[in-house]
Amino acid sequence: MISSHIGYYSLLLGFGISVSLLVYSIFCFKKNNQNINQNIFSFLFLQFFTVVISFISLVYSFVISDFSNATVYNNSHSTKPIFYKITGTWGNHEGSLLLWLLVLTLFIFLFIIFSKKQPKKYRFLSIFFQQIIISGFFLFLLLTSNPFNFLFPVPNEGLGLNPILQDPALAIHPPILYLGYVGSSIIFSASLASLVQNNINREWAIHIKKWILAAWFFLTIGILLGSIWAYYELGWGGFWFWDPVENVSLMPWLCLTALLHTVKVLEKRNLLKSWTLILSIATFTFSMIGTFLVRSGILNSVHTFANDPERGMFILLFLFSLIILSIILFFIYQGKENTSQKKFFLISKETSILINNWFMMYFLSVVLIGTTYPIFLEVIVNEKISIGPPFFNKLLIPFLALFLIFMAVGPKLNWIKDNYKKIKYSRIVLFFICMCISFYLIKKTSSEILFTSILGGAALYLLLVTTKEFLNKKHNISQTISHFGFSLFILSILFNSLFSNEFSANMKIGQELIYEKEQIKFLKIKTFDKQNYKSVIANFEITDEKKNVISLYPEIRIYNQPNILTSEADIISTIFFDKFIVINLLKGEEIFNVRYQTKPFMIWIWISVFLISIGGILSLFKRH
Amino acid sequence: MYGKKVKLRLLFLLFIFLIVSLSVFLILKSLEENVVYFISPTEIKNLAEIDNKKRIRVGGMVKEETVKLSQNEISFVITDFKNEINVTYSGAIPNLFSEGKGVVAEGYLNDRSFFDAKKILAKHDENYMPPEVKEALETNK
Numbered sequence: 121m122i123s124s125h126i127g128y129y130s131l132l133l134g135f136g137i138s139v140s141l142l143v144y145s146i147f148c149f150k151k152n153n154q155n156i157n158q159n160i161f162s163f164l165f166l167q168f169f170t171v172v173i174s175f176i177s178l179v180y181s182f183v184i185s186d187f188s189n190a191t192v193y194n195n196s197h198s199t200k201p202i203f204y205k206i207t208g209t210w211g212n213h214e215g216s217l218l219l220w221l222l223v224l225t226l227f228i229f230l231f232i233i234f235s236k237k238q239p240k241k242y243r244f245l246s247i248f249f250q251q252i253i254i255s256g257f258f259l260f261l262l263l264t265s266n267p268f269n270f271l272f273p274v275p276n277e278g279l280g281l282n283p284i285l286q287d288p289a290l291a292i293h294p295p296i297l298y299l300g301y302v303g304s305s306i307i308f309s310a311s312l313a314s315l316v317q318n319n320i321n322r323e324w325a326i327h328i329k330k331w332i333l334a335a336w337f338f339l340t341i342g343i344l345l346g347s348i349w350a351y352y353e354l355g356w357g358g359f360w361f362w363d364p365v366e367n368v369s370l371m372p373w374l375c376l377t378a379l380l381h382t383v384k385v386l387e388k389r390n391l392l393k394s395w396t397l398i399l400s401i402a403t404f405t406f407s408m409i410g411t412f413l414v415r416s417g418i419l420n421s422v423h424t425f426a427n428d429p430e431r432g433m434f435i436l437l438f439l440f441s442l443i444i445l446s447i448i449l450f451f452i453y454q455g456k457e458n459t460s461q462k463k464f465f466l467i468s469k470e471t472s473i474l475i476n477n478w479f480m481m482y483f484l485s486v487v488l489i490g491t492t493y494p495i496f497l498e499v500i501v502n503e504k505i506s507i508g509p510p511f512f513n514k515l516l517i518p519f520l521a522l523f524l525i526f527m528a529v530g531p532k533l534n535w536i537k538d539n540y541k542k543i544k545y546s547r548i549v550l551f552f553i554c555m556c557i558s559f560y561l562i563k564k565t566s567s568e569i570l571f572t573s574i575l576g577g578a579a580l581y582l583l584l585v586t587t588k589e590f591l592n593k594k595h596n597i598s599q600t601i602s603h604f605g606f607s608l609f610i611l612s613i614l615f616n617s618l619f620s621n622e623f624s625a626n627m628k629i630g631q632e633l634i635y636e637k638e639q640i641k642f643l644k645i646k647t648f649d650k651q652n653y654k655s656v657i658a659n660f661e662i663t664d665e666k667k668n669v670i671s672l673y674p675e676i677r678i679y680n681q682p683n684i685l686t687s688e689a690d691i692i693s694t695i696f697f698d699k700f701i702v703i704n705l706l707k708g709e710e711i712f713n714v715r716y717q718t719k720p721f722m723i724w725i726w727i728s729v730f731l732i733s734i735g736g737i738l739s740l741f742k743r744h
Numbered sequence: 745m746y747g748k749k750v751k752l753r754l755l756f757l758l759f760i761f762l763i764v765s766l767s768v769f770l771i772l773k774s775l776e777e778n779v780v781y782f783i784s785p786t787e788i789k790n791l792a793e794i795d796n797k798k799r800i801r802v803g804g805m806v807k808e809e810t811v812k813l814s815q816n817e818i819s820f821v822i823t824d825f826k827n828e829i830n831v832t833y834s835g836a837i838p839n840l841f842s843e844g845k846g847v848v849a850e851g852y853l854n855d856r857s858f859f860d861a862k863k864i865l866a867k868h869d870e871n872y873m874p875p876e877v878k879e880a881l882e883t884n885k
Contacts, residue, residue, distance in 0.1 A: 482767055486771060490775075493775060503781070505780060505782065506779075506780045506782070506801065507778060507779060507780070510778045511774055511777075511779075514774050514778065515771060515774050624834065624835045624836050625815055626813050626814065626816070626817075627815070684840070685840070686839055687839055704836070704837050704838070704839055704841075706811075706813060706818070706837065711813055713836060715835070
């Protein structure tokens with residue numbers, strides 16, 4: 121009871137501070153006063169503090185299972201383990217938005233601490249733009265999704281959290297992903313501020329690059345965690361489904377990756393100012409579109425907590441006003457780029473970065489169209505369709521191969537101007553050897569041999585080139601690691617999808633089946649009673665052709681509230697392959713639906729994405 | 745005539761235009777080929793012709809007492825309370841599949857009353873009903 125009151129009033133106070141900061145930052149901006157900085161600093165801290173208080177009170181309500189709070193009632197249950205009571209706080213619409221707000225206020229606070237060397241006016245303007253976003257989210261929370269609504273009479277028991285969300289990876293996936301999304305809001309505000317101040321230059325590029333890298337790192341890790349979770353909990357062995365909800369996180373990632381590269385051109389050559397700005401705005405816009413699509417109930421998935429059109433409308437209006445604001449500012453303040461003296465040469469690093477951007481924009485438009493086309497079709501002609509993986513594979517794979525080749529060449533070029541005479545014949549020979557190896561490995565498996573072998577060859581070539589660069593240590597290490605990670609990523613996915621095999625059957629206890637030289641024996645089941653579910657653990661024994669025996673223990677959990685079954689896969693990971701087994705109950709407790717898969721190089725997919733993000737972290741802590 | 749600079753710029757613009765239109769064309773063409781339509785059992789009954797090479801989705805309710813199991817296959821009946829269709833499927837079955845609950849199956853039609861499913865779609869929530877299914881059920885009640 122009391123904690124809900126504290127949380128609510130603390131939110132109101134935070135909103136008040138946000139509005140006063142809007143006025144105050146403009147006042148400071150106009151006045152040019154030197155000593156006012158300390159006040160702004162305390163205000164920002166106070167605002168962050170109110171949201172922390174509010175967040176803690178919500179967590180507290182969850183921990184003590186205070187069912188007078190509607191959010192707790194709808195998403196918690198008294199028998200839930202304490203860990204999931206806490207993480208359940210952001211496993212729902214209201215709580216996750218409060219987390220958004222928490223990260224928003226934290227970021228602007230940190231931004232002001234770490235931007236002391238920047239011009240004062242620029243900092244005030246960044247606060248101003250960021251506070252527009254923050255007050256928008258405060259309003260959204262208070263008007264449409266208040267996490268502290270009361271219920272009367274107070275229910276005795278809550279409705280429980282969707283069991284598939286009761287998982288450690290899912291506990292940290294939202295906060296990390298939000299750090300990435302919200303990080304892009306700071307980039308947005310800072311870009312607008314520096315547009316108005318006309319200080320988009322090298323110094324600004326060096327300063328904002330840190331924020332871009334941080335946001336990019338968190339977004340990458342956030343997506344990775346979601347994907348790992350889907351693999352063992354939801355996907356029955358898949359890790360990416362081109363589901364709209366996955367796509368909306370990929371779109372800001374593509375934008376941010378393009379921005380990450382472009383900002384280097386700005387830093388080194390003081391070029392591409394408008395483009396950097398457009399990408400910053402686009403990144404944040406896509407983060408907001410993601411929030412809109414997921415929250416409005418247009419897309420249906422585990423992320424859709426409530427289908428409330430009012431919420432969707434609010435985000436849509438808010439998003440439109442932000443976009444219009446940035447477009448107006450863009451046209452008023454956009455300075456003329458002085459391109460007459462600084463030419464772009466065809467063979468140079470900046471051209472290769474531009475090519476990277478072109479590819480990114482192509483990938484982005486494919487994902488954007490594939491995600492939104494079904495929505496438009498439904499609204500306009502009321503036809504229901506879905507777009508599956510073949511669409512994306514067909515459009516992405518050929519271009520991805522080209523992209524990889526450019527990735528191997530681009531980073532070696534010099535800034536300003538380079539010469540094609542540098543090309544070494546040994547590299548060309550290596551390239552063709554890679555293509556041949558890839559063709560030889562792939563020819564028996566795939567139906568589309570041409571594109572897949574070119575993709576494989578290109579990835580292999582990039583892998584070898586980046587390994588050599590890494591050993592030479594002449595090049596930029598962080599970049600080499602990221603690019604190496606990317607080539608490893610493509611190779612692992614390729615081999616994973618080509619050489620995976622799976623077997624599924626409906627089996628009884630004690631039954632034995634033989635599948636492609638492997639013998640699968642269903643030995644027994646055991647049942648256990650756990651805190652909030654009943655656990656059925658099965659024991660399988662797999663014997664391969666060399667008589668090696670492995671035991672696997674897939675599990676079924678029958679949760680009490682809500683009454684749902686979930687399947688917990690059992691996975692044995694080695695460096696070469698994953699053995700993956702998952703079962704499901706059918707008709708009583710006699711027949712089980714069994715799916716057994718061998719998935720080569722699975723662990724390398726995770727490792728490679730991790731390597732990609734490590735490159736970002738290394739670059740973040742590099743000294744200038 | 746125009747200077748060299750203007751010509752270069754025009755060429756560049758033309759190049760951009762060509763690339764953009766090419767990629768739009770590619771995307772649209774691929775869209776046309778890879779779209780999966782959602783159809784209810786009643787709509788299948790009313791189809792003018794059956795294309796058994798086109799992948800579609802069928803949704804409705806799993807009719808009570810119709811789920812049959814064998815070692816490699818599961819069969820059941822999808823109903824929208826007006827018309828029914830028999831579905832056969834072999835493969836993994838999502839947790840929330842059961843009699844009397846909503847389901848979406850993706851695959852190919854054999855004829856107007858037999859459907860060969862390649863995928864049964866997972867849902868995330870016991871009370872969740874795919875919007876397509878909900879609408880199909882509501883229009884037939």
